[in-house]
Amino acid sequence: xxxxxxxxxxxxxxxxxxxxxxxxxxxxxxxxxxxxxxxxxxxxxxxxxxxxxxxxxxxxxxxxxxxxxxxxxxxxxxxxxxxxxxxxxxxxxxxxxxxxxxxxxxxxxxxxxxxxxxxxxxxxxxxxxxxxxxxxxxxxxxxxxxxxxxxxxxxxxxxxxxxxxxxxxxxxxxxxxxxxxxxxxxxxxxxxxxxxxxxxxxxxxxxxxxxxxxxxxxxxxxxxxxxxxxxxxxxxxxxxxxxxxxxxxxxxxxxxxxxxxxxxxxxxxxxxxxxxxxxxxxxxxxxxxxxxxxxxxxxxxxxxxxxxxxxxxxxxxxxxxxxxxxxxxxxxx
Numbered sequence: 001x002x003x004x005x006x007x008x009x010x011x012x013x014x015x016x017x018x019x020x021x022x023x024x025x026x027x028x029x030x031x032x033x034x035x036x037x038x039x040x041x042x043x044x045x046x047x048x049x050x051x052x053x054x055x056x057x058x059x060x061x062x063x064x065x066x067x068x069x070x071x072x073x074x075x076x077x078x079x080x081x082x083x084x085x086x087x088x089x090x091x092x093x094x095x096x097x098x099x100x101x102x103x104x105x106x107x108x109x110x111x112x113x114x115x116x117x118x119x120x121x122x123x124x125x126x127x128x129x130x131x132x133x134x135x136x137x138x139x140x141x142x143x144x145x146x147x148x149x150x151x152x153x154x155x156x157x158x159x160x161x162x163x164x165x166x167x168x169x170x171x172x173x174x175x176x177x178x179x180x181x182x183x184x185x186x187x188x189x190x191x192x193x194x195x196x197x198x199x200x201x202x203x204x205x206x207x208x209x210x211x212x213x214x215x216x217x218x219x220x221x222x223x224x225x226x227x228x229x230x231x232x233x234x235x236x237x238x239x240x241x242x243x244x245x246x247x248x249x250x251x252x253x254x255x256x257x258x259x260x261x262x263x264x265x266x267x268x269x270x271x272x273x274x275x276x277x278x279x280x281x282x283x284x285x286x287x288x289x290x291x292x293x294x295x296x297x298x299x300x301x302x303x304x305x306x307x308x309x310x311x312x313x314x315x316x317x318x319x320x321x322x323x324x325x326x327x328x329x330x331x332x333x
Contacts, residue, residue, distance in 0.1 A: 003100035009049030025076035038067030065098020114297035124303035124328035129292030153180035
């Protein structure tokens with residue numbers, strides 16, 4: 001088979017498309033002919049040699065990639081043969097191997113891909129989709145809600161915009177550049193603004209004031225001055241929901257935090273929702289994955305996908321690192 005391997009930590013160019021040994025499924029495992037592999041921003045961090053959420057840097061050489069979809073072509077000892085030939089998707093966890101034509105994973109991680117959902121869409125929902133639904137579980141939305149979504153054209157942001165509109169909320173979407181603004185508008189945002197323009201906070205405030213509204217929740221994955229301006233739109237009782245920071249917060253990227261005194265003065269709440277608390281609230285990772293796939297299969301959520309050939313994994317990494325992508329980045333053999 002062909003795979004993308006990392007032999008030395010460093011820039012995207014260190015990802016090498018080359019021949020590799022076919023993996024062999026062990027007991028309880030399946031081997032998947034990969035149709036789509038997800039690329040996550042965490043992959044770029046691990047590629048540089050950082051630990052990310054793991055206790056130590058990943059071992060080298062390695063085949064990156066933790067989200068795959070395709071067809072089961074063989075099974076290991078003790079694995080139910082009924083999986084053979086099924087279209088499946090899995091988040092393969094801390095054992096990478098997704099950037100390849102073939103990969104193995106435990107059978108208990110598999111989900112059948114619902115009818116009407118392609119492999120790339122399934123990959124988008126198995127990781128990004130489950131995270132989006134976990135984040136949204138902290139903020140009940142309805143017709144009285146006014147949601148401000150930063151990075152609204154990203155993998156999570158597109159799903160948050162769609163979900164909020166499905167719930168009847170008013171949505172203000174913030175994205176970087178005209179193409180991304182157009183994407184947010186197509187997802188149903190009531191107002192889509194380019195946060196690289198200095199006048200966007202005024203436009204957002206005027207829109208809300210004309211409707212007699214204040215924001216009730218800010219979904220923030222950008223941080224910096226963008227997040228602060230978005231939080232300034234919150235009314236009393238509003239929520240600032242943090243699920244990351246991209247470093248593109250216009251000169252002072254990083255997570256936006258407040259002291260207890262500042263929160264009391266604003267009469268808002270603020271904090272990160274990622275981690276075990278989100279998983280527990282969502283009923284566990286598998287429950288979130290199942291729900292995410294169902295939402296996509298029914299058309300209630302439409303994952304945005306940007307596709308790259310597997311051989312161009314380095315290009316995909318560079319595009320992701322420079323904010324040159326929209327939606328979930330997916331590699332296709």
